Amino acid sequence: MNLLEMTFKEVSQLLYNGFGRGDYHAGALLREVIKRGNHNFSTAPEFERSQGMSLALVSDYELPDFTVVDQMEEDNTVKFVTRLHDGCSIESVIIPMKQYNTLCVSTQAGCRMGCRFCETARSGFKRNLQVHEITGQLFSARNTLGKKISNIVFMGMGEPFDNFDNLVRSIRVFNDQKGFDVAFRHMTVSTCGLVPGIRALAGLGLTQLSLAVSVHSAIDEVRSVLMPVNRRYPLNVLRAALADYPLHKRRYILVEYVLIKGVNDSQEAAAALVQYLVPLKVRVNLIAYNPGRDPDPEFQGVDDCSMNQFASWLEDSGLFVIKRWSKGQKLMAGCGQLSTRT
Numbered sequence: 001m002n003l004l005e006m007t008f009k010e011v012s013q014l015l016y017n018g019f020g021r022g023d024y025h026a027g028a029l030l031r032e033v034i035k036r037g038n039h040n041f042s043t044a045p046e047f048e049r050s051q052g053m054s055l056a057l058v059s060d061y062e063l064p065d066f067t068v069v070d071q072m073e074e075d076n077t078v079k080f081v082t083r084l085h086d087g088c089s090i091e092s093v094i095i096p097m098k099q100y101n102t103l104c105v106s107t108q109a110g111c112r113m114g115c116r117f118c119e120t121a122r123s124g125f126k127r128n129l130q131v132h133e134i135t136g137q138l139f140s141a142r143n144t145l146g147k148k149i150s151n152i153v154f155m156g157m158g159e160p161f162d163n164f165d166n167l168v169r170s171i172r173v174f175n176d177q178k179g180f181d182v183a184f185r186h187m188t189v190s191t192c193g194l195v196p197g198i199r200a201l202a203g204l205g206l207t208q209l210s211l212a213v214s215v216h217s218a219i220d221e222v223r224s225v226l227m228p229v230n231r232r233y234p235l236n237v238l239r240a241a242l243a244d245y246p247l248h249k250r251r252y253i254l255v256e257y258v259l260i261k262g263v264n265d266s267q268e269a270a271a272a273l274v275q276y277l278v279p280l281k282v283r284v285n286l287i288a289y290n291p292g293r294d295p296d297p298e299f300q301g302v303d304d305c306s307m308n309q310f311a312s313w314l315e316d317s318g319l320f321v322i323k324r325w326s327k328g329q330k331l332m333a334g335c336g337q338l339s340t341r342t
């Protein structure tokens with residue numbers, strides 16, 4: 001029994017099938033383990049008069065098989081490293097916002113999408129994360145590091161749609177009110193543009209969930225160099241999937257655009273982006289490129305002036321723009337800087 005992979009209904013069903021019990025004990029079990037981080041759940045009052053079941057559950061209970069082995073903090077942004085059972089390392093980042101903390105979770109150890117500017121891509125692909133390894137990052141952030149987290153962004157290491165089934169299962173486990181209790185509207189899935197994944201997520205009808213898409217250039221030749229995924233799913237194919245995506249009436253697609261000096265920061269690039277986004281309901285996140293550990297000499301970040309100039313070109317055309325000077329650059333926790341090589 002691995003509670004990091006189960007919803008309340010499933011736990012309740014398991015207790016019913018095995019012991020003729022149900023919601024009362026399932027709620028207690030999730031409260032002790034998921035909300036309080038107490039693996040010694042059999043001491044909870046609900047189990048006092050159910051010692052037979054308690055013993056059986058304890059022997060069937062799987063402790064999380066991962067460990068937080070390192071954590072670093074800068075400006076209240078915390079990056080932590082988790083060592084998995086097979087020696088793989090993954091990174092997660094806790095980002096302070098005005099009223100709450102957001103946890104950026106990884107869905108893969110490494111990534112096979114090969115984006116040119118990305119530190120994760122350079123460290124190669126190891127494997128998909130299992131559901132409990134994804135949800136375990138929130139478990140650790142809350143119960144090991146003691147942080148209050150109310151938002152989740154699937155924006156850490158890996159392409160979430162490349163691990164689709166485990167992603168969707170993790171979303172459902174995160175959302176469980178008796179367990180992690182993160183509202184769908186407080187979760188964002190970020191993709192580099194894997195169109196089948198966008199369409200598959202759309203088919204689930206989770207319209208409260210936010211979708212973020214890394215565009216980085218609205219010119220196919222440039223985007224294909226930055227992001228090999230564009231050769232499989234070029235810009236027009238991506239835009240058709242985004243146009244079809246079922247959005248809740250007050251929600252937008254977040255377009256991520258990492259500004260790289262001399263590559264995608266010109267007025268022509270801004271005009272192409274405006275034209276590309278015209279039919280879509282979007283907000284644009286502009287992010288200054290973060291050079292990684294061994295940065296590609298072709299790529300450099302932009303200064304504040306260039307960032308402001310690019311933003312004003314977009315805003316003059318009516319786009320809503322959010323400028324993000326990445327938090328946590330020094331501790332390599334900024335966008336595109338997570339790595340399995342820690």
Ligand code: SF4
Pocket residue numbers: 111112113114115118119120121156157158159191192336
């Ligand atoms: S930017 Fe995202 S999708 Fe692209 S290689 Fe890095 S982790 Fe993978």
